[in-house]
Amino acid sequence: MENEESKIFGIRAVIEAINSGKTISKVYLQKGLTGHLFSELNTLIKAHNIASSYVPVEKLNRFSKNSNHQGVAAQISPIGFIDLDDLITSTLEKTTTPLFLLLDQLSDVRNFGAIIRTAECTGVNGIIIQKQGNAPVSADTIKTSAGAAFKVPICKVDHIKDAIFHFQAADIQIVAATEKTDNLIYDINLTVPTAIIMGSEDRGINPSILKIATHKAKLPLLGEIESLNVSVACGAFLYEATRQRLK
Structure with missing residues (x-):
């Protein structure tokens, strides 16, 4: 999560990024996160076999300057991958x-x-x-x-x-x-x-x-x-x- 251009925050934002075909390197999820949107995101992560991990909210706060992450942060890869x-x-x-x-x-x-x-x-x-x-x-x-x-x-x-x-x-x-x-x-x-x-x-x-x-x-x-x-x-x-x- 090294620079602002490689990071996106929020459940809806990450869902949209996956659905639009962005290459997601990894999704970071707040421990204990629940709800309909989270279930939708989790389903997408599994369907696209995207790397993910559960982290404490403090780690997500460090990723986001304003902490408005809704319990989710994702890193977009700067390159595409070949089959x-x-x-x-x-x-x-x-x-x-x-x-x-x-x-x-x-x-x-x-x-x-x-x-x-x-x-x-x-x-x-x-x-x-x-x-x-x-x-x-x-x-x-x-x-x-x-x-x-x-x-x-x-x-x-x-x-x-x-x-x-x-x-x-x-x-x-x-x-x-x-x-x-x-x-x-x-x-x-x-x-x-x-x-x-x-x-x-x-x-x-x-x-x-x-x-x-x-x-x-x-x-x-x-x-x-x-x-x-x-x-x-x-x-x-x-x-x-x-x-x-x-x-």
Whole structure:
């Protein structure tokens, strides 16, 4: 909720925004909210699979300068999202060795923005995020990406697993970035069609997703710290793919 242009307040205003086709990143609802209009809004949120969360009224008051929010605030995404099937089809028409990036519920908007920026610099053909649980494409995301969020296609899917199955059906290998392996990223062939998965800041990649990945790979850590910031790790993975493809 970083700037006034990305926020709307009030139950009717949010209902109208959804019905008019606005891309809503997330809806914030006051705990304990009831009534006919709230039921209508809640039905729309579920029907459109929009991310939402219940928050204390104090948080909504901070979002709204005049506190005239009626218990509801929503964040409008500054970009549009592309359909996954359309992305895969259009990309394969342009290149035989696409490179995609999947983010498994990354939560920090600045990490998200930094990753989008690196993805654009390394020629990533598209980024796939989950509708629920991922950091929104917000003003901070756009700023941190240095505008790259307007250049790299971004897809929202119900579940990351759905995207993985789509990629595997198109013969695109899935490479999961995880410390739970002995394989280094340098030993994986990234010159073939590839989708790299990066996990969330706190828990990494979901175990159920790791099970269906084509390869698991990690970066060597020679110091005492056990992990890298996810945006830094993502950059190392993407530039290894770039290095291999430039040979």
